[in-house]
Amino acid sequence: MDIDFLKGVIVPIITVIDEEENLDEQGMRDQVDYVIEGGVDGILAFGSNGEFYQAEEDFMEKTLQVIIDQTRGRVPVYFGIGAINTKKGVRLAKMAESHGVAGVSILQPMFITPTEDELYHHFATIANAIPETPVLLYNNPGRTGYKMTLNLVDKLAHGVKNIVGMKDTSGDITFTEECIRRTRDINFRVFGGKDTLLYASLCVGAVGGVCTAGNFMPGLIGAVYKEFVAGNLEASLEAQFKLNPVRLAMDLTTFPVAAKDMCLLQGREVGKPFLPTRLTADEKTLDIFRKVMKEADLL
Numbered sequence: 270m271d272i273d274f275l276k277g278v279i280v281p282i283i284t285v286i287d288e289e290e291n292l293d294e295q296g297m298r299d300q301v302d303y304v305i306e307g308g309v310d311g312i313l314a315f316g317s318n319g320e321f322y323q324a325e326e327d328f329m330e331k332t333l334q335v336i337i338d339q340t341r342g343r344v345p346v347y348f349g350i351g352a353i354n355t356k357k358g359v360r361l362a363k364m365a366e367s368h369g370v371a372g373v374s375i376l377q378p379m380f381i382t383p384t385e386d387e388l389y390h391h392f393a394t395i396a397n398a399i400p401e402t403p404v405l406l407y408n409n410p411g412r413t414g415y416k417m418t419l420n421l422v423d424k425l426a427h428g429v430k431n432i433v434g435m436k437d438t439s440g441d442i443t444f445t446e447e448c449i450r451r452t453r454d455i456n457f458r459v460f461g462g463k464d465t466l467l468y469a470s471l472c473v474g475a476v477g478g479v480c481t482a483g484n485f486m487p488g489l490i491g492a493v494y495k496e497f498v499a500g501n502l503e504a505s506l507e508a509q510f511k512l513n514p515v516r517l518a519m520d521l522t523t524f525p526v527a528a529k530d531m532c533l534l535q536g537r538e539v540g541k542p543f544l545p546t547r548l549t550a551d552e553k554t555l556d557i558f559r560k561v562m563k564e565a566d567l568l
Contacts, residue, residue: 270430270431275477277311277491278311278487279312279478280309280487281313281317281318281349281479281480281481281483281484282304282313282316283319283320283484284324284332285300286541286543290543292328292332293540296539296540297332297336298339300532300539302339303487303537305340305344307486307491308487308488308491308495310344310345310477311344311347311371315333317412317481318481318528322351324543326361329364330364330368333346337370345371345372346370346371347370347372347374348365348372349407350362350373350375351379352378353380353381354378355395358375358391358394361373362375362395362396363399366401366402372405373395374405374406374479375404376407377391377413377415379413382414385418385421388417389424392404392429392432393425393429393432396429396431397429402431403431403434404432405458406434406436407435407436407438407462408422408435408436408444408462409439416439416441416444419447423452426455426457427452427455434458434459434476435448435458436461436462438462440463442473445473446473450474460476460478461475461478461479462478464481464482464490464516465509465512465513467493468506471493471497478490481528482515484528485531485567486512486565489508489512489566490512514561515531515562515567518557518558519531522551522554526547527558530555533548534568535567535568
C-alpha cells in the first residue's frame with residue numbers, strides 16, 4: 270500500500286451550513302478552494318472542527334461528495350469517523366471508501382471508556398472492512414476523556430495491515446515520540462494534532478500535522494511544515510511562534526466555535542456552528558481575537 274502521500278498539513282475543514290443547518294454548498298466549495306489555494310496538503314472532512322458529532326449520515330455523505338468534487342484531485346481528501354458504535358463506524362468507512370477517499374481517520378469512542386481489547390476490536394473491525402484504504406488512528410483524550418495506550422497503538426500498527434498512521438492530539442510530546450519510536454520498522458505515519466506543537470512534533474519525527482488553523486491561516490501553519498522540511502528551522506520556529514497566540518486565544522470560547530469566528534472576522538462567509546453552540550458574541554473576546562490576528566498579519 271502506497272502511503273507516501275501521507276504527510277504535510279491536513280486541515281480538518283469546517284462544515285459550512287445555512288440558517289436551517291443544511292449544507293451551504295457554495296460556502297463549502299469556497300472554503301475548499303480557500304484552504305487549497307492557501308497551501309494545505311490535504312483535507313479531512315468531518316474531523317473535530319467539522320462538527321462530525323452534529324451530523325447525520327446522509328448529511329455527511331452529501332458534504333463529502335461536495336468536498337471531493339470541489340477538490341478535483343488537487344489534494345487528498347480524508348474522512349473522519351467518530352462513531353461510538355462499531356457497526357456505525359464500519360458503515361461510515363464503507364461509505365467514505367465508495368466515494369474514493371484517500372484514507373479515513375478513526376477517533377476512539379466518546380462517552381464510554383472501553384478496555385484495550387475492546388478498543389483493538391473496534392479499530393480493527395472498521396479497518397478490516399475497508400482493507401484497501403489507509404486508516405489513521407485519532408487519539409484525542411481531551412474530547413473522549415481517555416488516552417489510547419502506547420501498547421494499543423503498537424498492536425494496531427503491527428497487527429492491522431491498513432492501519433498505517435495516526436493523529437495524536439494528546440499534547441504529550443513524549444507520547445507522540447514514543448508512537449514514532451515503536452513503529453519505525455513499519456513506516457507508521459504519525460501526525461501532530463496540536464497546532465501549537467507542530468514544530469515540536471516534526472522535531473521528533475512526525476510527518477506533518479492535522480491543523481485547525483488551516484481553516485483561516487493555511488499559509489502560516491503551512492510555513493511551519495514547509496520551512497521545516499526545507500531545513501530552514503529558524504523560519505519554521507518563527508512561523509510557529511507567530512501563530513501560537515492566535516491558536517491559544519481560540520480556547521477563550523466554546524469548542525469548536527472559534528474557527529468560524531476567525532473566518533468571519535476575515536470577511537469570509539462560513540456560516541454559524543450547529544446549535545447549541547453559537548458564534549462568539551462577547552466583544553472582549555472578539556477584541557482579543559482581532560488583536561492576535563492582526564499581530565499575525567491575518568487581518
